[in-house]
Amino acid sequence: MDAAEFRRRGKEMVDYVADYLEDIEKRPVYPDLEPGYLRSLIPTEAPLEPESYEDVIKDVERVIMPGVTHWHSPYFFAYFPAASSYPAMLADMLCGAIGCIGFSWAASPACTELETVMLDWLGKMLQLPECFIAGTHGRGGGVIQGTASEATLMSLLAARCKAVRRIQAANSKKSESEILSKLVAYTSEQAHSSVERAALIGAVMMRKVPTDKHYAVRKETLQKMVEEDKAAGLIPFYFCATLGTTPSCAFDHLTELGPLCNEENMWMHIDAAYAGSAFICPEFRPLLNGVEFADSFNFNPHKWLLVNFDCSAMWVKERADIIGAFKMEPLYLKHENQESGLVTDYRHWQIPLGRRFRSLKMWFVFRMYGLKGLQAHIRKQVGLAKEFESLVRADKRFEICAEVVLGLVCFRLKGPNELNQELLKRITKTREIHLVPCQLSGRFVLRFAICARTTESRHIQQAWQHITQLTFELLQEAGH
Amino acid sequence: MDAAEFRRRGKEMVDYVADYLEDIEKRPVYPDLEPGYLRSLIPTEAPLEPESYEDVIKDVERVIMPGVTHWHSPYFFAYFPAASSYPAMLADMLCGAIGCIGFSWAASPACTELETVMLDWLGKMLQLPECFIAGTHGRGGGVIQGTASEATLMSLLAARCKAVRRIQAANSKKSESEILSKLVAYTSEQAHSSVERAALIGAVMMRKVPTDKHYAVRKETLQKMVEEDKAAGLIPFYFCATLGTTPSCAFDHLTELGPLCNEENMWMHIDAAYAGSAFICPEFRPLLNGVEFADSFNFNPHKWLLVNFDCSAMWVKERADIIGAFKMEPLYLKHENQESGLVTDYRHWQIPLGRRFRSLKMWFVFRMYGLKGLQAHIRKQVGLAKEFESLVRADKRFEICAEVVLGLVCFRLKGPNELNQELLKRITKTREIHLVPCQLSGRFVLRFAICARTTESRHIQQAWQHITQLTFELLQEAGH
Numbered sequence: 001m002d003a004a005e006f007r008r009r010g011k012e013m014v015d016y017v018a019d020y021l022e023d024i025e026k027r028p029v030y031p032d033l034e035p036g037y038l039r040s041l042i043p044t045e046a047p048l049e050p051e052s053y054e055d056v057i058k059d060v061e062r063v064i065m066p067g068v069t070h071w072h073s074p075y076f077f078a079y080f081p082a083a084s085s086y087p088a089m090l091a092d093m094l095c096g097a098i099g100c101i102g103f104s105w106a107a108s109p110a111c112t113e114l115e116t117v118m119l120d121w122l123g124k125m126l127q128l129p130e131c132f133i134a135g136t137h138g139r140g141g142g143v144i145q146g147t148a149s150e151a152t153l154m155s156l157l158a159a160r161c162k163a164v165r166r167i168q169a170a171n172s173k174k175s176e177s178e179i180l181s182k183l184v185a186y187t188s189e190q191a192h193s194s195v196e197r198a199a200l201i202g203a204v205m206m207r208k209v210p211t212d213k214h215y216a217v218r219k220e221t222l223q224k225m226v227e228e229d230k231a232a233g234l235i236p237f238y239f240c241a242t243l244g245t246t247p248s249c250a251f252d253h254l255t256e257l258g259p260l261c262n263e264e265n266m267w268m269h270i271d272a273a274y275a276g277s278a279f280i281c282p283e284f285r286p287l288l289n290g291v292e293f294a295d296s297f298n299f300n301p302h303k304w305l306l307v308n309f310d311c312s313a314m315w316v317k318e319r320a321d322i323i324g325a326f327k328m329e330p331l332y333l334k335h336e337n338q339e340s341g342l343v344t345d346y347r348h349w350q351i352p353l354g355r356r357f358r359s360l361k362m363w364f365v366f367r368m369y370g371l372k373g374l375q376a377h378i379r380k381q382v383g384l385a386k387e388f389e390s391l392v393r394a395d396k397r398f399e400i401c402a403e404v405v406l407g408l409v410c411f412r413l414k415g416p417n418e419l420n421q422e423l424l425k426r427i428t429k430t431r432e433i434h435l436v437p438c439q440l441s442g443r444f445v446l447r448f449a450i451c452a453r454t455t456e457s458r459h460i461q462q463a464w465q466h467i468t469q470l471t472f473e474l475l476q477e478a479g480h
Numbered sequence: 481m482d483a484a485e486f487r488r489r490g491k492e493m494v495d496y497v498a499d500y501l502e503d504i505e506k507r508p509v510y511p512d513l514e515p516g517y518l519r520s521l522i523p524t525e526a527p528l529e530p531e532s533y534e535d536v537i538k539d540v541e542r543v544i545m546p547g548v549t550h551w552h553s554p555y556f557f558a559y560f561p562a563a564s565s566y567p568a569m570l571a572d573m574l575c576g577a578i579g580c581i582g583f584s585w586a587a588s589p590a591c592t593e594l595e596t597v598m599l600d601w602l603g604k605m606l607q608l609p610e611c612f613i614a615g616t617h618g619r620g621g622g623v624i625q626g627t628a629s630e631a632t633l634m635s636l637l638a639a640r641c642k643a644v645r646r647i648q649a650a651n652s653k654k655s656e657s658e659i660l661s662k663l664v665a666y667t668s669e670q671a672h673s674s675v676e677r678a679a680l681i682g683a684v685m686m687r688k689v690p691t692d693k694h695y696a697v698r699k700e701t702l703q704k705m706v707e708e709d710k711a712a713g714l715i716p717f718y719f720c721a722t723l724g725t726t727p728s729c730a731f732d733h734l735t736e737l738g739p740l741c742n743e744e745n746m747w748m749h750i751d752a753a754y755a756g757s758a759f760i761c762p763e764f765r766p767l768l769n770g771v772e773f774a775d776s777f778n779f780n781p782h783k784w785l786l787v788n789f790d791c792s793a794m795w796v797k798e799r800a801d802i803i804g805a806f807k808m809e810p811l812y813l814k815h816e817n818q819e820s821g822l823v824t825d826y827r828h829w830q831i832p833l834g835r836r837f838r839s840l841k842m843w844f845v846f847r848m849y850g851l852k853g854l855q856a857h858i859r860k861q862v863g864l865a866k867e868f869e870s871l872v873r874a875d876k877r878f879e880i881c882a883e884v885v886l887g888l889v890c891f892r893l894k895g896p897n898e899l900n901q902e903l904l905k906r907i908t909k910t911r912e913i914h915l916v917p918c919q920l921s922g923r924f925v926l927r928f929a930i931c932a933r934t935t936e937s938r939h940i941q942q943a944w945q946h947i948t949q950l951t952f953e954l955l956q957e958a959g960h
Contacts, residue, residue, distance in 0.1 A: 048850055050852075089576045354790060
C-alpha cells in the first residue's frame with residue numbers, strides 16, 4: 001500500500017470509525033458466541049501472496065465485530081469506563097505516523113518534553129501540591145505509564161530499593177535478601193488485584209488491611225498491623241492507598257493514613273485509577289486531600305478523562321527515587337545531553353524500554369475540551385449515576401450497597417446471593433446492557449458504572465426498565 | 481468535536497500523515513535544539529475554554545515537529561528499526577475506535593481470539609516447533625507483549641515461580657526467601673540492559689556470561705559458570721539467550737546452550753527482539769535452530785516486520801507456567817466461560833491488566849503484504865546493509881567490527897576511540913543522517929542499522945558519501 005492508497009483507504013476508515021461510533025447502540029453490547037468462534041472463520045495460516053484491502057476490510061464485519069464487546073456503547077455499564085474521544089483518536093493517528101520510540105530524550109525530544117509539560121498541566125488541573133510538578137527546577141514530576149498496574153509496580157519497586165538502601169546505610173552487614181525477606185507492604189482488602197500482584201512480582205510480603213463499613217482503610221487498623229509486624233521483626237515499607245476502589249468506589253482516609261506512613265518511613269502510593277479524573281472538579285477535589293503525604297500518585301486519564309487507552313498518569317515527589325531504582329546506561333542508549341540535568345529519560349521511570357508519543361493525546365484532548373469541557377463530562381456522568389441511584393432507591397425490592405460518590409452504583413436485589421447471580425445471568429444473556437458483579441461483605445452485588453461518553457438519561461432509564469422487567473420475570477418464576 | 485467534525489478532521493489528518501511520510505527525507509533527521517525547548521513554546525496551564533482544532537493542528541509544526549527525531553526518515557540509521565506501514569496505521573485507527581480493553585476473553589472475545597490465531601500464523605511463518613502453537617488443543621501459545629523488556633521479565637518471573645515450587649516440592653522446609661536468595665540467572669554480557677533489569681525487578685542474581693570473539697555465548701562458558709555456582713550452593717534457574725544482540729547483532733549458540741539448560745533444569749528464554757523477523761526467510765531460519773529447547777521465545781514485529789509499535793510477540797511452550805505465576809481472580813473480572821478450558825485470559829500473561837486490540841495490526845499487515853511481501857522487505861534491508869558493508873570494506877581507513885548477518889553494520893575508523901567519538905559527534909551535529917554508537921571489546925564503534933521502510937540504495941550511498949566527507953575533514957584537521 002503506497003501513500004496514495006493510504007489517502008483513499010484512510011479516509012474510508014475515518015468514515016467507518018465515525019459510522020461505527022454513531023450507530024454503536026444498534027449493536028448488541030455483548031457478543032453472543034462460544035469461545036473459539038473466530039478460529040474457524042479465518043485461514044489457519046497467513047497468505048503467501050498479498051490480499052486486497054477490500055478483502056481485509058470486509059472481514060472486519062464478518063470476523064471481528066460479532067466478537068466485540070462494545071465498550072463505547074451507551075448500554076455498556078461494566079468494569080469502569082474506557083475513555084474515547086475524537087480529538088484523542090486524531091492525536092493517535094499522528095502518534096502512529098511519527099512512530100518514534102521515546103525511551104530517551106534524544107530518541108525524540110518532543111515526545112519526552114511534551115509529556116513532562118502535559119503532566120504538569122494535568123497536575124495543576126488536579127491542584128496537586130507543587131512538589132509533584134516538574135516545572136523547570138522541580139525534584140518531582142509526572143510520567144505516562146501504560147496502566148495503573150505498572151504505576152503500582154514501579155512505586156513498589158522504588159520503595160523496595162529505597163528501603164533496602166536505607167537499612168543497609170544504617171547496618172551495612174545486612175544482606176539484601178535478608179532485608180527483602182522482612183519487608184512488608186500493605187493495601188486495602190478492597191484494593192485492585194494488581195496491587196497484590198505487584199508484591200508477588202517484587203517478591204515482598206503484602207498484607208491486606210481490613211476496611212470499615214464504608215470499605216475504606218482507617219488509620220487505627222493499619223497502625224495496629226504495622227505495630228504487630230514491627231514487633232515480629234518485620235519491616236513495613238510501603239502502603240498503597242486506594243481512592244475509588246474497583247468493587248465500590250470507596251476512598252481510603254489519606255489525611256489519617258498519610259501522616260502514619262510518613263512517621264513510619266513507609267512509601268505511600270495512591271492508586272486513584274478511576275476516581276482521579278473527578279479531582280479536576282473543585283467539588284470532588286477534597287477526596288484527594290492528604291495527597292501531600294504521598295510519595296507517588298497515579299490515575300488513569302484513559303478511564304474517565306477522554307484520553308483513549310493507554311494513558312495512565314503517575315507523579316512522584318522525588319524523581320530520584322524512581323529513577324534510582326533501575327538506572328542503567330549502555331552506550332547505545334547514551335546521548336550527549338544526558339548529563340545536563342535538564343533531561344528526562346523516561347525509560348528509567350517505567351518497566352518497558354520503548355514508549356509511544358502518548359502525550360499528543362493529552363494535548364489534543366485538554367485543548368479541544370478545555371478544563372471546563374472536561375469538568376462538564378465528569379459532572380454529567382456523576383449526574384447519570386445519581387439518576388440511576390434514585391431509580392434503585394425508589395424500588396423497595398432493591399438496595400444500594402455503597403455510597404454513590406462518583407459514577408458507580410452498587411446495588412442488589414434484597415435477598416439471597418443466588419437471586420442476584422441469576423438476575424445478572426439473565427442481564428448478560430439478553431445482551432441489551434452489560435454489567436459485571438462484585439463482592440461486598442460477602443454479598444453478591446451488581447455494579448452499574450456510567451461508561452460511554454455518549455450515555456444519556458434515556459439510556460439509564462431504558463437500562464433500569466430492562467432490569468426491572470427481568471426482575472419481575474425472575475421473581476415471578478421464583479414464586480415471590 | 482462531533483462525528484461530523486471528526487469525519488472532516490480525520491480526513492485532513494490522513495492527508496497530513498501521508499504528506500509527512502512522503503516528504504520526510506526533506507526534514508533534518510535529528511532535531512537541533514536544547515533540552516527544555518518545548519516548555520517556552522506553549523502555555524504553562526491547560527486552557528479553561530476549548531480551543532479550535534485549527535489552533536491545535538497548526539501547533540504541530542510549530543511545537544512538535546522541530547523536536548522530533550524522525551525514525552522513519554530514510555536517513556535514520558540509529559538503534560534498530562521501528563516498524564511502520566500503512567496497513568498497520570489503518571488497523572490502529574480501527575483499534576482506537578473499538579477501544580476495548582481486552583484483559584479477559586469476555587472483555588472482548590475478538591480481541592483475545594484474533595491474538596491467539598495471529599500468534600499461531602506468525603509462529604508458523606517462523607516455523608516454530610508445534611509445541612509453541614496454540615491451535616485448538618495446544619499447551620503452548622503466543623501473546624502480544626508491549627515490549628521485549630516485558631517479555632523477558634514475564635519469562636524470568638515464570639521461571640522464578642517454577643523453580644521455587646520445584647524446590648519446595650522436593651524440600652518443603654525451605655522458605656521462599658531462602659530459595660530466592662540462592663537463585664541465579666544468566667545472560668550474555670552483550671545482552672540488552674532490560675535483561676539485567678528484569679533480574680533486578682525479580683530480586684534474583686543475574687550473572688553476565690562472557691562471549692567468544694563473535695560476541696556469542698558458548699556452551700563451555702555457561703557450563704563452567706553454572707558448575708561453579710552450584711558448587712557454591714547457588715541454584716541456576718534461568719538463561720536468557722540473545723539472537724541478534726543490540727550492539728552487534730550476534731547470535732548465541734542455541735543448539736549447544738539449549739540442551740545444557742534442559743539438563744540443568746534452567747528455563748531458557750530467547751530474546752530475538754530485532755533479528756526474529758528475519759526468521760520468516762528460509763535462508764535465515766537456521767539462526768533459530770535450537771528454539772525447540774527453549775521454554776519461551778520473543779521477538780518484536782514492531783521492529784522489523786512492518787507492524788507499528790507496540791507489538792512484541794512472545795510464545796511459551798507451557799502456558800500453565802506463565803499463567804500459574806500470577807493468576808488472580810477477583811469477582812469483578814470473572815466471567816462465565818472462564819472455566820471452559822477453551823478461554824485465554826491474557827491478563828495472566830503480562831504485567832499490565834489492560835491491553836489494546838493490537839492483533840488487528842498483525843492481521844492487516846500479514847494479509848496485505850503476504851508472507852512473500854514481508855520476506856521481500858527483510859531481504860531488501862539485508863541487501864542494503866551488505867551494500868553499506870562493501871562501501872566500508874573498500875575504504876582502507878575503516879574496519880568492519882562484527883560479521884554483518886542481517887541489517888546492522890558495525891564499523892569504525894582504524895585508530896583511537898577518540899577519533900571515532902569525534903566523527904560521530906560531527907555526524908550527529910550535521911543532522912543529515914543519524915547513528916548511535918556501541919562498545920565492542922573496549923572499542924568505540926559506530927552502528928549503522930537499516931531502519932526506515934523507504935530506505936533505498938541512494939540513501940545508503942549518500943550516507944556513505946557524507947560519512948567519508950566528514951572523515952576527510954576530520955583526518956585533515958587531525959593532521960593525518
